[in-house]
Amino acid sequence: MIISKTTSYAIRILQAMARNEKEATTATILFRQLKIKERYLKRLMTTLAKQGFIKGKRGRSGGFILARPANQIFLSGVIEAVEGLESFNACILGVTDCRLSPVCAMHDVWGEIRKTMLNTSSSTTIQDLAKSPGNIQTEMSNK
Amino acid sequence: MIISKTTSYAIRILQAMARNEKEATTATILFRQLKIKERYLKRLMTTLAKQGFIKGKRGRSGGFILARPANQIFLSGVIEAVEGLESFNACILGVTDCRLSPVCAMHDVWGEIRKTMLNTSSSTTIQDLAKSPGNIQTEMSNK
DNA sequence: CATAAATAATACCTTCAGGTATTAATATTT
DNA sequence: AAATATTAATACCTGAAGGTATTATTTATG
Numbered sequence: 001m002i003i004s005k006t007t008s009y010a011i012r013i014l015q016a017m018a019r020n021e022k023e024a025t026t027a028t029i030l031f032r033q034l035k036i037k038e039r040y041l042k043r044l045m046t047t048l049a050k051q052g053f054i055k056g057k058r059g060r061s062g063g064f065i066l067a068r069p070a071n072q073i074f075l076s077g078v079i080e081a082v083e084g085l086e087s088f089n090a091c092i093l094g095v096t097d098c099r100l101s102p103v104c105a106m107h108d109v110w111g112e113i114r115k116t117m118l119n120t121s122s123s124t125t126i127q128d129l130a131k132s133p134g135n136i137q138t139e140m141s142n143k
Numbered sequence: 144m145i146i147s148k149t150t151s152y153a154i155r156i157l158q159a160m161a162r163n164e165k166e167a168t169t170a171t172i173l174f175r176q177l178k179i180k181e182r183y184l185k186r187l188m189t190t191l192a193k194q195g196f197i198k199g200k201r202g203r204s205g206g207f208i209l210a211r212p213a214n215q216i217f218l219s220g221v222i223e224a225v226e227g228l229e230s231f232n233a234c235i236l237g238v239t240d241c242r243l244s245p246v247c248a249m250h251d252v253w254g255e256i257r258k259t260m261l262n263t264s265s266s267t268t269i270q271d272l273a274k275s276p277g278n279i280q281t282e283m284s285n286k
Numbered sequence: 287c288a289t290a291a292a293t294a295a296t297a298c299c300t301t302c303a304g305g306t307a308t309t310a311a312t313a314t315t316t
Numbered sequence: 317a318a319a320t321a322t323t324a325a326t327a328c329c330t331g332a333a334g335g336t337a338t339t340a341t342t343t344a345t346g
Contacts, residue, residue: 002230026292026293027292027293037335037336040335040336042293043295046294049293050294057343059291059341059342060345061291062291062343064293113256113259148304169323171321188323188324192323200322201324202312203322205312205314205321
């Protein structure tokens with residue numbers, strides 16, 4: 001996959017939360033919506049809270065809510081927080097720091113792709129996704 | 144990474160072999176050129192032979208040689224043989240068979256990227272890479 | 287205050303890509 | 317025929333991502 005499974009989970013979670021941005025939700029509700037393994041989802045929520053994307057509130061009427069407006073959460077930020085951006089900068093054939101070394105035979109070939117990915121992920125926000133029509137309730141297919 | 148480490152190894156190996164397409168080479172020679180862990184490289188050579196990209200000849204003056212002309216080996220074929228194309232077809236957010244379901248919120252967003260990747264990899268041959276100036280002798284940076 | 291319902295933290299388990307080791311088979315040279 | 321240099325096959329090891337289990341903490345409410 002282009003992004004890791006966990007990262008795509010994170011994006012789906014934030015997207016779902018952005019659909020009613022002002023109201024808090026719980027991990028259990030999200031689990032029912034997204035069909036992500038409940039325990040894993042809960043742990044990921046904690047990670048997203050630590051990273052400052054959402055705020056958690058404990059206790060009986062607790063839950064999670066977006067920590068900042070959905071239109072200020074860029075996909076690139078989520079990717080960076082969850083899996084790091086190294087995979088975007090890394091040369092497709094493994095030349096360390098591809099940007100500096102035009103010796104890589106695939107440099108030109110894949111340059112466009114990387115550029116597109118960076119442009120897209122750093123100009124698309126969670127709100128953009130939330131506004132899009134579809135919902136995502138399907139379980140992951142591996143790989 | 145966009146493609147797996149093993150796949151990029153495979154591409155680098157075929158690229159190196161294509162540089163003098165007519166002559167056979169050995170795993171040891173390739174190891175010295177490419178700095179890929181020798182044992183892993185040897186095992187990968189066997190895989191590439193099984194998949195029909197190269198031919199192996201045992202014995203004292205044995206070695207490997209391309210099984211078909213470098214300009215008939217497309218990157219998409221190598222990727223497919225080594226890691227499968229599922230990762231290319233798979234939806235970035237995990238909707239099974241994204242091509243059929245326009246419900247995925249990122250369908251449009253990432254459609255261009257996938258198209259570019261498929262176009263590039265299925266129109267670029269190992270020969271194209273072999274003709275390009277640089278050589279790749281750097282060890283992989285992880286991730 | 288006790289209970290219930292939620293998040294937080296932490297430790298452990300599982301799977302698989304990447305990597306290592308060993309042995310077998312084959313061909314050439316002496 | 318023996319030694320040597322190569323590929324082929326197979327089984328095992330390792331680390332990290334993905335997933336599970338358990339316990340602690342916080343808060344609302346009867």
